[in-house]
Amino acid sequence: MLLEVEDLCVEYLGTRPTRAVDHVSFSLSDGEFLGIVGESGCGKSTLLFGLAQLLSPPAQVTSGTVRFQGQDLLSLDERHLRQIRWRRISVVMQSAMNALNPVKSVGTQFSDAMRAHGERDRTAIRQRSEEVLRLVGIDPAHLHSYPHQLSGGMRQRVMIAMALLFSPELVLMDEPTSALDVVAQRSLMVQTKQLQRALGFAVVFVTHDMSLVSNFSDRLAVMYAGQMVEVGPTAETFAHPLHPYTQGLLEAFPSVHGPRVPLAGIAGAPPDLSQVPPGCPFHPRCPVRIGPVCQTVIPLRHRVGNSDVLCHLYRTESSSVA
Amino acid sequence: MHAPSSGQPAEPLLRTVGLTRHFRVGGIFGKTLHAVDDVDLEVGEAEIVALVGESGSGKSTVARLLARTYPPTRGAIWFAGRDISRLSSRSDLLAYRGQVPMVFQDPFSSLNPVHTIGYVMRRGLRLHRPELSRPEREAAAVEALETVGLVPGRSTMSKYPHELSGGQRQRVGFAQAISWRPRLILADEPVSMLDVSIRIGVLNLMLALRERGISFLYITHDIASARYVADRVVVMYAGHVVEAGPTEEVLHRPVHPYTRLLLSAVPDPRASAEVAVGDPGEPPRVINPGEGCRFRWRCPLAVERCAMVTPRLVPISEGHAAACHVTTAGKALTPEGAFIEGA
Ligand SMILES: Nc1ncnc2c1ncn2[C@@H]1O[C@H](COP(=O)(O)OP(=O)(O)OP(=O)(O)O)[C@@H](O)[C@H]1O
Ligand SMILES: Nc1ncnc2c1ncn2[C@@H]1O[C@H](COP(=O)(O)OP(=O)(O)OP(=O)(O)O)[C@@H](O)[C@H]1O
Ligand code: SF4
Ligand SMILES: [Mg+2]
Ligand SMILES: [Mg+2]
Numbered sequence: 038m039l040l041e042v043e044d045l046c047v048e049y050l051g052t053r054p055t056r057a058v059d060h061v062s063f064s065l066s067d068g069e070f071l072g073i074v075g076e077s078g079c080g081k082s083t084l085l086f087g088l089a090q091l092l093s094p095p096a097q098v099t100s101g102t103v104r105f106q107g108q109d110l111l112s113l114d115e116r117h118l119r120q121i122r123w124r125r126i127s128v129v130m131q132s133a134m135n136a137l138n139p140v141k142s143v144g145t146q147f148s149d150a151m152r153a154h155g156e157r158d159r160t161a162i163r164q165r166s167e168e169v170l171r172l173v174g175i176d177p178a179h180l181h182s183y184p185h186q187l188s189g190g191m192r193q194r195v196m197i198a199m200a201l202l203f204s205p206e207l208v209l210m211d212e213p214t215s216a217l218d219v220v221a222q223r224s225l226m227v228q229t230k231q232l233q234r235a236l237g238f239a240v241v242f243v244t245h246d247m248s249l250v251s252n253f254s255d256r257l258a259v260m261y262a263g264q265m266v267e268v269g270p271t272a273e274t275f276a277h278p279l280h281p282y283t284q285g286l287l288e289a290f291p292s293v294h295g296p297r298v299p300l301a302g303i304a305g306a307p308p309d310l311s312q313v314p315p316g317c318p319f320h321p322r323c324p325v326r327i328g329p330v331c332q333t334v335i336p337l338r339h340r341v342g343n344s345d346v347l348c349h350l351y352r353t354e355s356s357s358v359a
Numbered sequence: 360m361h362a363p364s365s366g367q368p369a370e371p372l373l374r375t376v377g378l379t380r381h382f383r384v385g386g387i388f389g390k391t392l393h394a395v396d397d398v399d400l401e402v403g404e405a406e407i408v409a410l411v412g413e414s415g416s417g418k419s420t421v422a423r424l425l426a427r428t429y430p431p432t433r434g435a436i437w438f439a440g441r442d443i444s445r446l447s448s449r450s451d452l453l454a455y456r457g458q459v460p461m462v463f464q465d466p467f468s469s470l471n472p473v474h475t476i477g478y479v480m481r482r483g484l485r486l487h488r489p490e491l492s493r494p495e496r497e498a499a500a501v502e503a504l505e506t507v508g509l510v511p512g513r514s515t516m517s518k519y520p521h522e523l524s525g526g527q528r529q530r531v532g533f534a535q536a537i538s539w540r541p542r543l544i545l546a547d548e549p550v551s552m553l554d555v556s557i558r559i560g561v562l563n564l565m566l567a568l569r570e571r572g573i574s575f576l577y578i579t580h581d582i583a584s585a586r587y588v589a590d591r592v593v594v595m596y597a598g599h600v601v602e603a604g605p606t607e608e609v610l611h612r613p614v615h616p617y618t619r620l621l622l623s624a625v626p627d628p629r630a631s632a633e634v635a636v637g638d639p640g641e642p643p644r645v646i647n648p649g650e651g652c653r654f655r656w657r658c659p660l661a662v663e664r665c666a667m668v669t670p671r672l673v674p675i676s677e678g679h680a681a682a683c684h685v686t687t688a689g690k691a692l693t694p695e696g697a698f699i700e701g702a
Contacts, residue, residue: 223624248626291587302559
């Protein structure tokens with residue numbers, strides 16, 4: 038296993054303590070593409086930051102482990118972490134488009150990053166910079182360009198190129214395409230997938246748009262209120278969603294194919310994470326909740342086929358795995 | 360649902376003729392950015408028209424022109440039989456904006472956090488329906504809030520924006536608009552900032568309001584949601600309308616290469632991942648664009664003529680038109696309804 042996350046909890050401590058990542062467990066194999074979907078505020082970015090050990094106060098890991106190639110990242114000090122981050126685990130942040138420094142050329146930002154990680158050879162730096170730009174389909178001439186001279190899609194690709202500078206084994210991407218329109222989004226996804234296949238790195242790809250990753254992820258994880266309520270092979274989850282929330286989400290997407298059918302969406306709104314409902318956090322919105330158990334008892338993780346699901350509906354069908 | 364608007368009135372509710380808006384850019388070197396060029400657009404009574412197209416194609420500029428945020432560089436806007444592109448008196452503009460209000464993309468910044476929803480509703484009503492007495496205003500505000508599902512309206516009135524969810528705030532935008540008794544709502548990406556699970560509620564609200572006779576210009580990137588609500592779709596590229604027609608017709612028989620590209624890029628869980636879009640996703644060139652089709656740099660079908668002559672919208676079938684030299688060749692509909700070669 039490349040990455041094994043066990044029972045991870047991340048909380049924002051303070052006057053209104055918020056558990057943004059709530060007992061999350063999952064694993065990732067070498068070269069695998071995992072999509073994480075969920076609505077705004079459900080804890081996706083916090084989870085990614087937790088994986089990369091980039092959390093800063095008031096956020097804090099309050100329980101669990103994150104193992105990368107068998108090594109517990111939570112036990113490493115900052116110096117050791119720095120050797121892993123970027124070189125072996127790299128991150129493309131949310132709103133990456135605006136994450137570039139506006140007053141430095143692309144090439145300068147690349148070489149700054151490489152220098153910070155101990156690369157001194159100017160020729161090597163230039164060659165690698167050109168190489169990664171070519172990888173993402175941008176003319177190396179743009180090493181001299183400043184961010185404002187690039188379109189939004191190009192800036193996103195530059196950020197991805199930057200994440201690939203050291204040939205990492207794991208790339209964490211947080212909504213890298215959300216600011217783009219459909220056509221640009223699609224070509225960036227296709228490109229990312231091709232790179233991943235060619236270079237063999239694993240990807241954790243966070244998005245609020247479930248249909249975006251549908252063609253690209255091997256497995257799909259659905260988050261709700263800080264919990265990973267369903268994890269399974271993408272195609273199976275789309276064909277047979279298990280969790281009532283996943284089912285609702287899939288029914289909330291109008292389609293361009295097939296007959297036009299009226300959709301209902303999901304009643305209510307996602308909870309404020311500082312006041313998560315007791316029992317199953319989805320129960321106030323759940324159309325199929327069962328009696329008091331959903332309102333009072335936190336659902337356990339159940340294995341159904343190749344998926345894990347956190348829902349009382351599946352308690353009798355299988356044994357719990359957590 | 361989706362019953363087409365009844366009848367074909369001789370004159371649509373809204374009609375633009377050659378609507379054009381240019382911006383000067385680049386300081387003293389004076390270049391011209393063609394945000395919107397020669398747009399002929401129609402919106403019928405109780406009709407939802409979706410305006411789709413990529414970022415920078417001019418959709419919001421069209422909305423702002425229709426809202427009379429600024430006047431057009433050229434062209435006319437006929438609304439209910441009157442050219443409103445030249446309106447200038449404050450009272451005429453206020454009356455027009457009450458009939459054609461705009462709902463914005465961002466429910467988080469479009470409401471001032473220091474005012475209650477009631478304050479916002481009352482202020483709008485004082486401006487756009489000055490004839491109402493205070494109790495009438497109160498009743499109109501409550502009714503509008505309840506129409507959009509913010510029940511009870513009276514208690515919503517005393518709330519502040521931060522006490523509402525994103526979907527609820529977006530509903531306030533619609534409530535405000537409908538309290539003015541509008542005939543056409545300009546909705547610029549009204550759901551793109553909302554969570555997936557609550558988006559559909561706002562789209563359903565638009566459908567319900569259409570049943571009450573309100574028309575919409577629905578601006579979006581999201582073709583699937585356009586299909587869900589719209590009777591007709593208008594596709595823009597680089598300031599031009601490149602295709603327009605009944606929604607299902609355009610989706611199932613897209614003619615313009617850009618429309619085809621757009622549809623092929625819509626994520627579809629049922630399609631395979633292998634269909635690669637070999638498109639560089641370049642932004643359209645709208646600064647001093649000159650003659651010719653503005654899609655030609657990205658178009659897989661471009662021929663010499665595309666660089667020399669700007670294609671005009673050509674009717675292909677009833678209500679369906681596209682502007683492309685290659686794909687409409689031989690398909691043009693003559694007035695009698697027959698196809699003629701090479702039109
Ligand atoms: N600095 C902070 N202090 C306190 N709470 C925070 C802080 N940052 C985030 N939160 C809370 O943690 C929760 C999870 O936030 P997070 O940014 O991880 O969500 P997300 O799923 O990435 O959302 P989005 O899709 O909007 O990016 C939210 O409910 C948010 O209110
Ligand atoms: N006030 C302005 N001054 C100069 N240029 C402008 C102005 N408003 C819009 N533009 C330009 O006009 C073009 C069309 O912009 P518009 O906002 O209408 O696009 P859009 O289709 O709404 O895009 P998006 O989907 O990103 O909202 C863009 O190139 C934009 O930069
Ligand atoms: S545990 Fe109960 S409330 Fe929660 S999703 Fe399952 S059925 Fe619905
Ligand atoms: Mg986030
Ligand atoms: Mg816009």
